[in-house]
Amino acid sequence: MAAKRVSLERAVDLVIETTGGHVRLGLPLGLGKPNQLVNALYQRIKANPQYSLSIFTALSLGRPKASSELERRFLTPFVERIFSDYPELDYLTDLRARKTPSNIEIHEFFFQPASMLGNEHAQHHYICCNYTHAVRDIDARGVNVIAQLVALDAARPGKVSLSCNPEISLDLLPLVEARRNKGETILIIGQSHASLPYMPNDAEVSESIFDVLIDQEELSTQLFSTPNMPVSQQDHFVGLYASTLVADDGLLQIGIGALGDALVHHLLMRHHDNALYQAVLGALGAPARFAEQMTHMGAVDAFKRGLYGCSEMVTAGMLGLMDGGVISRPVLDDADLFRLLEKGRIGEQISLQTLDVLLEEGILSRKLTQPMLDWLNQQGILRERLLLRDGRLNFNVTDAAVEGGKSGTSDVKESGAIATSVVNDIEDRVAREALKEILGDTLQTTLLHGGFFLGPLAFYRRLAGMSDAERSRINMTRISFVNNLLGDERLKRMQRRNARFINTAFSATLLGAGIADALESGQVLSGVGGQYNFVAQAHELEGARSIIMLRAWRQRGGEASSNILWSYGHTTIPRHLRDVFVTEYGVADLRGKTDAECIAAMLNIADSRFQSELLDQAKAAGKIAKDYAIPEQHSNNLPHTLAAVYEQHRAEFPVFPLGSDFTSVEQTLLAALTWLKETLSSKDYLELGRRAIGADAADGEERYVEHLERMGLRDAGSLKEKLYRRLLVAALYATDGAKPVPD
Secondary structure, rough: OEEEOOOOOHHHHHHHHHHHOOEEOOOOOOHHHOOHHHHHHHHHHHHOOOOEEEEOOOOOOOOOOOOOOHHHHHHHHHHHHHOOOOOOOHHHHHHOOOOOOOOEEEEEEEOOOOOOOOOOHHHHHHOOOOOOHHHHHHHHHOOOOEEEEEEEOOOOOOEOOOOOOOOOOOHHHHHHHHHOOOOOOOEHHHHHHHHOOOOHHHHHHHHHHEEEEEEOOHHHHOOOOOOOOOOOOOHHHHHHHHHOOOOOOOOEEEEOHHHHHHHHHHHHHHHOOOOHHHHHHHHHOOOHHHHHHOOOOOOOOOOOEEEEEEEEEHHHHHHHHHOOOOEEOOOOOOOHHHHHHHHHOOOOOOOOHHHHHHHHHOOOOOOOOHHHHHHHHHHHOOOOOEEEEOOOEEEEOHHHHHHHHOOOOOOHHOOOOOOOEEEOOOOOHHHHHHHHHEEEOHHHHHHEEEEOOOOOOHHHHHHHHHHHHHHHEEEEEHHHHHHHOOOOHHHHHHHOOOEEEEEEEEEEEOOOOEEEOOOOOEOOOOOOOOHHEEEEEEEOOOOOOEEEOOEEEEEOOOOOEEEEEEEEEEEEEEEEEEOEEEOOEEEEEEOOHHHHHHHHHHHHHOOHHHHHHHHHHHHOOOOOOOOOOOOOOOOOOOOOHHHHHHHHOOHHHOOOOOOOOOOOHHHHHHHHHHHHHHHHHHHHHHHHHHOOOOOOOOOOOOHHHHHHHHOOOOOOOHHHHHHHHHHHHHHHHHHHOOOOOOO
């Protein structure tokens, strides 16, 4: 049954009528939120204190906000250009302003990084769980309204695509159905969006799963995008080391962010320009210092079989690896077929020989059963549906005939079909000729399974512009499939051989615990997401490894500090699940090692400015020998030693390896503003301020006229504007050595 088409306002009316004004709203993570519907409902309930609203979701996306005047001058034109008419979430605006009404609660599983520090409502109502458990926890909260963006295609009547966010919805629907069967009323709403790519396979569902569908063209505004951010020298070396640990003929999962972009770039270089790739590794001294780790876990040669992608989040980088031929290992979603494909018993091309092999293997019998025929359709081996009647195979069967067959009608013609029939014998010559005419072309292989996607605008356009055949090799599916080993375990173990689950953390301990979601105080930075699930899989799958990418140090306000610590009051990944950590200084393989061995390995990839203090802490705790010393080859882990390699191979370390939404001028400005935030102390700011008083108005203008114009500082008049100009020019002089990508 088709969903009822309604207007936005009518959908809000239906929500209030159905729930009595007490709404428990489930929304997908990130891109898939129907913002206009959510805003209309939010404002209705906000204006009526007798109503209540609880929102359950993750990653509520909002335009970036400036934290200083210079950032405001930079961001305002960029945000207006990139986000255009994207409708902000009203509940997020109020949440950020600490003005959430008393009759409304916002519960999230994941925040935009660092966006909710100190926000009492957000921190009080945050729900901490692994992403695979989000479905369970949302259902337990008794959600009575579910809403999300969907994609429509006129060529697929009666179907909709869950597109960017099938991951929670597909797992939640059976739970909703069970609750409905017990008498609960739950409203499911879809809102179409013209720019959302129509994803096939598991993401394509019957329109009938929705109670109502909002299909108004004027609601299709700009999709939210996450522009690629700069990849620093530090990021590049982390990604370069991580790229050496990826095994050919395996699985790859990666997360979002600059470290993920760096990894993608170096995997592509490893595959397409291997001689150069190995030269850069040689200049870094990586093979000499970490040969055991690199050869034991990965390789440095080009990919021959390629990788299969299976990632909670499908990023622009994952798509780049597909386009670049690195993600090229096909898998099937049927264990028996996949086994035969892997053994070379069948090929991707379908022929009568395919049927013969399936017969020899006992998957089919000479006389086909109806379940066998249905399975052949599901796998794409047969293009048309066949109906078994009176020992014969009936061709050219209509849907009415199939429904008649299900209801027990004995005569195909009575159900409205005009059918051709042959004897039900897979070895009969006439039957084989008839079957040959309806064989599919190729097996329905998949290169990439994903839960949700989010990225820059060019990423969405690439997905939408793919041919049907290309897009069919991406299967957006349920989170229980991607993040979990349980369920279809035989198939998953076959698909996920040589798996590399590569994620990030902002800190780690010498004993191998990872910190990625919250501060010691309990204040949540982002969330656990699926990281724990992937780490756990790495310990359960044969040949799999969990690799955590980590910057060895950070700098803020001119003060440097280590990201590798002796201890921390909170962990995301416990030390008993320690595996592999990678920093810009190398690789620490911690699996199965003693505590003392783990400490030594982590010290080897720590920044040398902090190694002595960390070692002293470990010795004081009695966890490593009192006479232990850092090996000489790991005692010069300093930024300037990496800088020499970086300068020697600068072309191989692009600032925006996956492209950029920033203009060339904006890229240079972004580097300068980052330098100001990270490098200058309060004392430095005061000194630059003093020098700005009475400074020549044209100082730096000739060289940076475009940059000053872009920031509205070309004709700085006030003392304050002169200070900003001076700060900016100083930062530009310090950072403009990097070449921007073309506009």
